Amino acid sequence: MSAPLKDITPAERARSTSFYEASARTRLELLLDAGSFVEFIGPEQREVSPHLKIFDLPEQFDDGIVVGRGRLDGSPVFVAAQEGRFMGGAFGEVHGAKLTGLIRAARQIGSIPVLILFDTGGVRLQEANAGELAIAEIMRAVMEARSAGVKVIGLIGGRSGCYGGGGLIAGCCSALAVSEPGRIAVSGPEVIETNRGVEEFDSRDRALVWRTMGGKHRRLLGAADVFADDNVQDFREAALELLELVGPFGLDALKAEQERLADRLRRLSACSDAVDIWTAEGIAHAETVPELPADQFIALADRTGRTSRDAR
Amino acid sequence: MNTSWQNNRAARDARIAAGAGLARGKVVEAHDATRLLEAVVRPGDRVCLEGDNQKQADLLSRALLAVDLSRISDLHMVQSGVVLPEHLDLFDRGVAKRLDYAYSGPQSARIARMLFGGKIELGAVHTYLELFARYFIDLTPQVALIAAVSADREGNLYTGPNTEDTPTVVEATAFKDGIVIAQVNEIVETVPRVDIPADRVHFIVKSDTPFFVEPLFTRDPAAITEGQILTAMLAIKGIYAPYGVQRLNHGIGFSTAAIELLLPTFGERLGLKGRIATHFALNPHPALIPAIESGWVRQIHSFGSEVGMDDYIRARSDVYFTGPDGSLRSNRAFCQTAGLYACDMFIGSTLQIDLQGNSSTVTTSRIAGFGGAPNMGADARGRRHPSEPWLKAGAEADPDGAALMRRGRKLVVQIGETFGDKNVPLFVERLDALELAEKLNLELAPIMIYGDDVTHIVTEEGVANLLLCRTAQEREQAIRGVAGYTDIGRRRDHGMVAHLRARGVIRRPEDLGINPLDADRSLLAARSIKDLVRWSGGLYAPPSKFRNW
Numbered sequence: 001m002s003a004p005l006k007d008i009t010p011a012e013r014a015r016s017t018s019f020y021e022a023s024a025r026t027r028l029e030l031l032l033d034a035g036s037f038v039e040f041i042g043p044e045q046r047e048v049s050p051h052l053k054i055f056d057l058p059e060q061f062d063d064g065i066v067v068g069r070g071r072l073d074g075s076p077v078f079v080a081a082q083e084g085r086f087m088g089g090a091f092g093e094v095h096g097a098k099l100t101g102l103i104r105a106a107r108q109i110g111s112i113p114v115l116i117l118f119d120t121g122g123v124r125l126q127e128a129n130a131g132e133l134a135i136a137e138i139m140r141a142v143m144e145a146r147s148a149g150v151k152v153i154g155l156i157g158g159r160s161g162c163y164g165g166g167g168l169i170a171g172c173c174s175a176l177a178v179s180e181p182g183r184i185a186v187s188g189p190e191v192i193e194t195n196r197g198v199e200e201f202d203s204r205d206r207a208l209v210w211r212t213m214g215g216k217h218r219r220l221l222g223a224a225d226v227f228a229d230d231n232v233q234d235f236r237e238a239a240l241e242l243l244e245l246v247g248p249f250g251l252d253a254l255k256a257e258q259e260r261l262a263d264r265l266r267r268l269s270a271c272s273d274a275v276d277i278w279t280a281e282g283i284a285h286a287e288t289v290p291e292l293p294a295d296q297f298i299a300l301a302d303r304t305g306r307t308s309r310d311a312r
Numbered sequence: 313m314n315t316s317w318q319n320n321r322a323a324r325d326a327r328i329a330a331g332a333g334l335a336r337g338k339v340v341e342a343h344d345a346t347r348l349l350e351a352v353v354r355p356g357d358r359v360c361l362e363g364d365n366q367k368q369a370d371l372l373s374r375a376l377l378a379v380d381l382s383r384i385s386d387l388h389m390v391q392s393g394v395v396l397p398e399h400l401d402l403f404d405r406g407v408a409k410r411l412d413y414a415y416s417g418p419q420s421a422r423i424a425r426m427l428f429g430g431k432i433e434l435g436a437v438h439t440y441l442e443l444f445a446r447y448f449i450d451l452t453p454q455v456a457l458i459a460a461v462s463a464d465r466e467g468n469l470y471t472g473p474n475t476e477d478t479p480t481v482v483e484a485t486a487f488k489d490g491i492v493i494a495q496v497n498e499i500v501e502t503v504p505r506v507d508i509p510a511d512r513v514h515f516i517v518k519s520d521t522p523f524f525v526e527p528l529f530t531r532d533p534a535a536i537t538e539g540q541i542l543t544a545m546l547a548i549k550g551i552y553a554p555y556g557v558q559r560l561n562h563g564i565g566f567s568t569a570a571i572e573l574l575l576p577t578f579g580e581r582l583g584l585k586g587r588i589a590t591h592f593a594l595n596p597h598p599a600l601i602p603a604i605e606s607g608w609v610r611q612i613h614s615f616g617s618e619v620g621m622d623d624y625i626r627a628r629s630d631v632y633f634t635g636p637d638g639s640l641r642s643n644r645a646f647c648q649t650a651g652l653y654a655c656d657m658f659i660g661s662t663l664q665i666d667l668q669g670n671s672s673t674v675t676t677s678r679i680a681g682f683g684g685a686p687n688m689g690a691d692a693r694g695r696r697h698p699s700e701p702w703l704k705a706g707a708e709a710d711p712d713g714a715a716l717m718r719r720g721r722k723l724v725v726q727i728g729e730t731f732g733d734k735n736v737p738l739f740v741e742r743l744d745a746l747e748l749a750e751k752l753n754l755e756l757a758p759i760m761i762y763g764d765d766v767t768h769i770v771t772e773e774g775v776a777n778l779l780l781c782r783t784a785q786e787r788e789q790a791i792r793g794v795a796g797y798t799d800i801g802r803r804r805d806h807g808m809v810a811h812l813r814a815r816g817v818i819r820r821p822e823d824l825g826i827n828p829l830d831a832d833r834s835l836l837a838a839r840s841i842k843d844l845v846r847w848s849g850g851l852y853a854p855p856s857k858f859r860n861w
Contacts, residue, residue, distance in 0.1 A: 018839065020840075021833055021834070021839055159534075180861050181840075181860055181861070204857050205856050205857055206856065206857055206858060206859050206860050207856035207857075207859040207861070208856065209860075210859065210860050210861050214860075214861065216861075290859070290861050291861075
């Protein structure tokens with residue numbers, strides 16, 4: 001069935017491959033320059049979770065994250081891609097350590113940016129303490145790397161979205177690109193419903209979930225700076241664009257972002273639904289935003305969407 | 313001697329007279345619904361409270377639940393679907409006592425508890441056709457509480473695309489001196505089409521909110537697994553193609569959704585377009601949109617409708633049955649009959665299969681009922697018309713019989729992964745249904761499809777053709793031979809399984825020229841609900857709970 005694929009160029013293949021559907025390894029293969037990816041701590045080293053077997057759960061030879069280096073349009077990058085189909089891409093001890101190590105290496109070198117392909121529900125419950133520690137270590141590593149001049153870009157468009165600790169780490173990045181199926185939040189829909197009741201948030205109302213946490217809303221709010229269509233080539237182009245866009249990181253940038261967020265809270269805190277927010281942001285017929293095809297939405301977002309030049 | 317032969321008619325007229333005081337013409341205000349029921353219903357009545365598997369007379373359910381128990385109690389509910397919590401609250405409160413039904417989907421756990429606790433006196437759990445049949449023999453309702461989209465002042469009803477059980481229920485009630493009360497979403501000058509003529513309807517209650525409809529047949533392509541895709545490929549190449557199955561019914565699981573989504577891709581490459589899957593007894597499954605748009609499907613008759621499919625159906629009237637107003641006309645009784653007699657194959661998933669091939673969706677704590685699968689998934693002994701798949705299956709079952717005297721066989725296919733949801737094995741030594749029957753002292757275990765009706769079992773390990781088995785032992789080994797790494801599968805007789813494979817009773821993916829590595833989600837014609845919307849040209853409007861955008 002894959003025979004016809006041999007005849008097409010890598011860019012065509014990346015264009016025709018859904019980022020949402022692809023595995024972590026396929027995403028990296030098609031995101032980077034062809035054949036440039038070199039994996040660190042690969043499957044052959046069998047660095048698996050030391051905890052899962054206690055629960056009689058299957059392990060994965062890469063613990064659900066692929067890290068390494070490669071080239072993007074000829075320039076070197078460090079990359080990490082979470083595999084959302086293994087335990088929802090959740091952070092465990094080994095999984096977290098691989099990402100921490102990668103970002104620390106980037107900080108030491110100082111000049112090579114990091115791309116993180118998030119696809120995670122958050123911390124793995126079976127190794128919660130190690131996972132929570134990993135989140136804290138990664139957040140610190142990201143901020144230290146950025147202070148050292150390293151750009152850290154998050155790409156979000158996977159099955160599991162970017163939730164829990166993943167949402168916190170994404171919030172520490174220099175910039176984010178997101179696609180429509182991607183979701184960014186800390187507490188997931190089920191968690192909110194469990195804690196606050198179905199009247200507060202109906203986790204089974206997927207349209208509600210998407211307009212509250214989905215890629216379009218995050219782009220319009222300025223949490224993500226670039227909106228990608230759901231294919232790997234679009235994410236590749238988004239990554240290149242963001243590497244150009246990201247400015248210097250320092251106290252001034254953080255203060256400006258703090259001001260922007262405080263202002264946002266003042267202006268929009270009375271809104272009870274994302275559609276109200278979009279209306280308040282001056283979007284006519286805001287209720288049609290979810291239906292807009294990618295090109296029309298990108299045009300709208302470029303016109304009215306907020307930008308932060310700093311992920312939030 | 314003064315013998316009357318019209319007591320029932322007189323009783324009906326008295327009931328209508330008792331309710332007339334609350335009505336203007338036939339129309340009763342929603343806030344008077346309970347008083348209306350208190351006026352026309354009598355203790356111990358047989359009542360059909362229209363609960364189908366999709367459409368619900370929810371206002372009338374609540375109204376009935378609120379009646380004064382000193383006036384109405386001990387009702388005998390005869391309805392196909394026990395779906396709303398109120399349907400069971402009636403028994404908790406004592407409004408109703410006895411129950412005959414067919415399907416209880418979302419209430420399956422509670423109904424099991426209430427049966428066990430003696431709250432409900434159970435008549436029987438039926439298949440749809442069976443219950444409908446009994447409406448005309450020994451379970452005729454005295455009162456029917458039904459749901460429609462709109463009514464005119466005369467009482468003509470438009471049921472909309474979800475006509476479902478309504479014509480059958482009304483036929484049995486109205487023509488046997490019963491009372492028909494309809495809740496409607498609106499009262500209009502002229503109904504778009506007359507689904508139920510006014511002279512069969514005695515009272516109309518206008519509801520403030522539209523009746524509840526469950527989107528029961530929408531399967532999100534995003535949730536289809538590679539295992540399900542592999543089983544779908546095996547079914548298409550191993551059963552649909554060799555038998556030339558054109559007329560069929562699909563169950564509602566993800567495996568059959570995968571089949572629907574593989575027709576325009578995998579099926580197309582096999583050159584099967586026009587040769588298989590052309591005529592369906594089927595609800596308007598959104599997953600079938602790509603096959604319809606690709607020209608695979610000629611005709612579909614439906615039991616009910618599906619939320620969000622209305623505009624698509626209206627625009628594809630060559631394929632669906634529609635009324636003069638353009639919207640779908642469904643009819644559960646007719647479609648069940650079509651599935652039983654005019655289809656050559658039923659294919660569906662189940663929760664448990666035993667070594668004889670009996671299957672059940674009952675677990676010890678849930679009684680989901682049967683719905684329609686047993687009628688679809690049963691050989692039709694009254695069938696007389698020939699067709700290629702029916703004759704071929706008959707010949708496989710009885711190769712030595714005389715062709716002119718040999719019955720054909722309907723293909724009844726059970727499809728599933730050897731380990732299902734939450735890694736629960738599909739194959740079991742003993743069905744949970746038996747334990748339940750013992751616990752509740754039932755005279756019959758609730759078997760969804762009897763083993764002697766099952767012709768094929770498809771799992772990721774291969775296709776078992778039970779028609780070719782000549783002994784009970786062969787049959788057992790054929791089932792074990794596709795049961796994978798379940799305990800049942802691991803206890804196979806390897807020599808015998810190899811022998812069955814050599815005879816073509818068991819066919820592995822490689823025997824069918826299928827590479828399991830090709831079972832990839834990229835084979836699906838649509839991989840998300842949004843893809844289905846695109847295929848439909850924007851005509852399919854999925855409900856909010858299915859929209860991940």
